[in-house]
Amino acid sequence: MTDLSKTAANINILGRFCGMRDVPLLTKENLQDIYGIDRADVLILFGGSILCGGEVAATAMKAGAADKFMICGGVGHTTETLRQKIHEACPNIETAGKTEAELFSDYIDKTFGIKADLLERESTNCGNNVEFSLDLIRRTIGRVKNSIIIQDATMQRRMDAGFRNYAGSGMRIINFAAYEATVIVKNGTPAYKEEIPGMWDINRYCTLLMGEIPRLTDNETGYGPAGRKFIAHVTIPPEVQRAFDYLHTHYEVRPADSKYAGQNMQGFRT
Numbered sequence: 001m002t003d004l005s006k007t008a009a010n011i012n013i014l015g016r017f018c019g020m021r022d023v024p025l026l027t028k029e030n031l032q033d034i035y036g037i038d039r040a041d042v043l044i045l046f047g048g049s050i051l052c053g054g055e056v057a058a059t060a061m062k063a064g065a066a067d068k069f070m071i072c073g074g075v076g077h078t079t080e081t082l083r084q085k086i087h088e089a090c091p092n093i094e095t096a097g098k099t100e101a102e103l104f105s106d107y108i109d110k111t112f113g114i115k116a117d118l119l120e121r122e123s124t125n126c127g128n129n130v131e132f133s134l135d136l137i138r139r140t141i142g143r144v145k146n147s148i149i150i151q152d153a154t155m156q157r158r159m160d161a162g163f164r165n166y167a168g169s170g171m172r173i174i175n176f177a178a179y180e181a182t183v184i185v186k187n188g189t190p191a192y193k194e195e196i197p198g199m200w201d202i203n204r205y206c207t208l209l210m211g212e213i214p215r216l217t218d219n220e221t222g223y224g225p226a227g228r229k230f231i232a233h234v235t236i237p238p239e240v241q242r243a244f245d246y247l248h249t250h251y252e253v254r255p256a257d258s259k260y261a262g263q264n265m266q267g268f269r270t
Contacts, residue, residue, distance in 0.1 A: 007250060008183045008190050010243035014209040017240045019153030019177035020160055026060035026148060026176050040066040040146040040174060042137060046129055046159065047073020047100020049152040051085045051198025053178035054104050057150055058112035060176070066148055068141060070118040071108075072133045073100030076125055078152075085198040126155060127230055130162040146172045153177035154208040158216060158223070161231035181205065206251040213244040 023030040031037050043066035045057040061069050073079075083095040086107050093106050101119040108114050118140060123132040137144050147167075151159040156177040163173045182193040183202065190202050200208065216234040218224030223231045 002250065004185045004188070004190060007247065008185050010246050011183045011190065011206055011209065013239055013243040014213070014247070015153065015181055015183070015205075017237070018155070018157045018209055018212050019180060020156045020175040021177050021180070022175045026056070026065040027063045028065065031065065031174075035146065035172070035174070037146055039064055040148045041144040042066055042068040042070055042141060043148040044070045044072055044133055044150065045104060046149070046151040046155075047071065047082065047104055048076065048078045048126070048129070048155055049104075049150060049178040050196070050200065051082070051089060051107070052196055053150055053152065054108045055112065055197070056176070056178050057104075058108050058114040060148065060150075061114050062112070068117045069114065070120065070133065070136070071101040071104045071116045072120040072123060072129050072136075073104070074120075074122045074124050075099055076123075079103075082198075089197075126158055126162060129159070130166050134163075134167055144171055146174060148174045148176060150176050150178055152208075153179050153181065154205065154212060157234065158212060158231060161216065161224070161234050164232035165230065203251070206247065210244065210247060210251050213240070 023034055028038050031039060043057060043060055045053055057069070060066065079100050082100055082103055083098070086093055086103050087095045090107060090110060093110060095103060098106075099121040101121050105116045105119055108116070118136055120132050120136050123129045147163070149159055149163065156175055160173055160175050163171070167173065179196050179199070181196060181199065183190050184193045185191070192199060192202070199205070213236065214221065215223045216231070217236055218226045218233050220227050222228070224233050
């Protein structure tokens with residue numbers, strides 16, 4: 001019989017590991033205290049995030065956390081879900097055929113009154129999210145020393161590792177996952193402790209988390225330097241590996257979708 005309390009605890013271990021947040025909140029005060037800067041040069045919201053990522057980004061921009069606001073995302077495996085969630089939240093927003101960057105841009109503008117400075121509409125996966133956003137930054141902003149990146153919590157650590165691999169040491173990456181989810185046992189089943197706008201159902205959330213650990217593991221089949229060389233090295237702590245091994249008996253590992261493989265980053269899929 002499955003120990004649901006142990007299942008929930010192990011899901012939370014993976015969630016905390018993948019969902020990096022380098023500051024408690026994205027405010028000038030925290031950036032000054034931790035990094036000695038008043039604001040970052042650019043804040044990038046990635047379209048793979050659930051809906052609440054839009055509120056997190058808008059709140060940070062209103063707090064003056066960055067000079068420029070970019071939204072990155074074309075069409076990938078999370079796009080249709082984002083279209084549905086935005087249509088439910090804002091039925092007056094046309095969602096059909098739009099990219100993730102366009103969807104979030106319309107939603108944030110109409111809901112929070114914040115306009116994006118830059119939209120990257122071509123990327124289809126985490127790999128070319130990194131490449132294309134860096135290219136757009138270089139072509140429009142120029143040299144950037146400090147970047148805040150906001151991605152779905154399941155993919156935040158991999159996005160950080162991608163930036164560390166391709167941006168080089170000249171750009172500091174400040175991570176702030178779009179949400180922090182805590183899973184508990186409620187009415188005999190794993191459930192979220194608190195409601196999160198646009199959140200994945202529990203099974204999808206767990207499958208996404210499970211898919212990250214093999215990708216992050218720096219071995220011949222992973223995405224790191226010892227494997228496909230798409231991301232910088234990531235160390236998997238023993239407790240995270242144990243949590244993955246335990247959950248592997250209950251949840252599947254999400255496979256990469258070849259439909260969204262980018263031309264420049266074959267194999268580095270969301």
